[in-house]
Amino acid sequence: MVTMAKVILPGGEAVEAQGIPFLDLLGPRAKGAAGALWNGKLLDLREPIPAEGETRILTLADPEALEVLRHTAAHVLAHAVTRLFPGTKLAIGPAIADGFYYDFLFPEPISHEDLPRIEEEMRRIIAEDLPLERVWLSRQEAEDLLRERGENYKLELLAEIPGDRISFYRQGEFLDLCRGPHLPSTGLVQHFKLLDLAGAYWRGDPNRDMLTRIYGTAFPTAEELEKYLKWREEARRRDHRTLGPQLDLFSIQNDMIGAGLVLWHPKGARIRRLIEDFWVAEHYRAGYQLVYTPHIGRSRLWQTSGHLDFYRESMYAPIVIEGQEFFLKPMNCPFHIAIFKTKTRSYRELPLRYCELGTVYRFERSGVLHGLLRVRGFTQDDAHIICRPDQVEEEIKNVLRFALYILRAFGFTAFTAYLSTRPEKFIGNPADWERATEALRQAAEAEGLAYEIKAGEGAFYGPKIDLEVQDSLKRPWQLTTIQFDFNLPERFDMTYIGPDGREHRPYMIHRALLGSFERFLGILIEHYGGAFPVWLAPVQAVVLPVSKNEVPYAEKVAALLEAEGIRVEAWTKEGKTLSWLVREAQMQKIPYILICGPREVAEGKAALRLRTGEDLGPQPLPEVIARIKAASAQRTQAL
């Protein structure tokens, strides 16, 4: 008996067919169809219907078809480029999370000004509604064709494709090595935009050619494209590099002080101190002990730790004094280990959890510096847990739970974990690795965390789990990292005396929850759009007099709030109208604006305006104080 395959049409109707291409089956109904989904695999509509199973025809509206749309958009881009810039060599052009890109080697450099021209040519190709045809060539034919065209990158790709049937796609005069799938015709790519121009190494290898990458995006509808562009605009508006100086939180004065070195202004420092206080209190509560260690250490230390052998290019040059070499610390671990080693340790003391807000310096290459997110001097919220093998599971579980607790306090609610396992080159014994990796896995599961395994991506010294959070714009950021270290305990010969009276090697876990204060502040600024929750707002309330007659009252109100522990300012400078002051307070995103006019003075109240623009009218002062305190205790953006 022959089982026919089932094809589900966009309307939901099921048809039985096999062997013939989808497009033949669909006929006129192919309009708007983008691809087919069979066993979770995207198929091209030109392919024959599989012999068995169920296939669903996708329209552009199906989320699964987005990839096909964008991949085809990338081909349209490449097509346009070959028309406008003859002699351009093609590399690769995949769909990515937010759109697509295509890498080219242009005969002459191009710039952003060329993007509109390219878009225009793309529109032409789309208007021509060229059918995309799949062409199968033998390996020899493919090689001859690519060689004749001088497509060196494609030849390199070809060499890695197995088999003798090589898939190409043709649209009009444009032919590209590609395994598809693609939309039936270029006319289906309606809503697209070229976004950026960037350099990219061929195959990501810094030793190979630097290509020009053109980024773009495409959506099935104009609304979705518009929404995406708006989102990008909003993200730009929230950029911490704009908001930071605007809100007077920090500056980076590269000319005078140096690239990647951050100045924390009073308001930024205020936020930082609030985070630090919270962090330290919570760490003591969780059984950590705070330590302080120096910023520099002798070369012997870094020799022993192995940093001079493996990490030197990321370290600042040595400071030589009295014939000794000192290095700025790029990490805190060796110092914490040194504290551990000051005496003979008993198994009864473990686990030891040393935490430190440790400032480190790393010589990051100039091209990678980026606002607060990538700097050269930064303070990690670091800790090292030194424990017995039998304590590993419990410790890891606690660290992970602790990390989630801390991150949630900052309004992060969506997390993804990445579990990186043993790489090819590793040190330590496989049994330890297995145990550690298992502990990480179990902890993630115990917390109900979605995690992805990055096989072989662990550091050479141990497996790790990283937490990625999403900010309020759903952008991912990696903050927390929890790493095992099988290297340093060995190198520093760390031991403790077990119940058997003999020396044993402890496990060491390195972890940072917020990552670094610099990066974290940058992320927080963007996450909150500068409108910090009350507990973190550098100025929580501002008191504005309507005229100079109310200045004394405004100052009295401010003093009253200050006595209640509220961070408040009275803005009493002359020559500014109330409107001006309100505007200024709004732009500073101060949560509460207290306005005092003759009415409020008479009634002993303050008119309360929220950062949101909401005007609550005159309120008795005790109520205002209670409201601010309650909001602060909540640690949310609610006012």
Place this chain on the structure above:
RNA sequence: GCCAGUGUAGCUCAAGGGGUAGAGCAUCCGCCUUGUAAGCGGAAGGUUGCCCGUUCGAGUCGGGCCACUGGCUCCA
């Protein structure tokens, strides 16, 4: 480090294809005495990122540094 681009007053931006720089806001000084997102006037503020070069003359053209932006590689 690499590719492309950018660098003008504290900030945001102007200065037709070379003729020694302008505006708004902020700042300061006056006036106004203000009721919920910019009251009015005036002053001050720049060796146009830095250094060479071409030119009678460079913000503008060329070269080299420095820094930043978008990426790549790397990373807290």
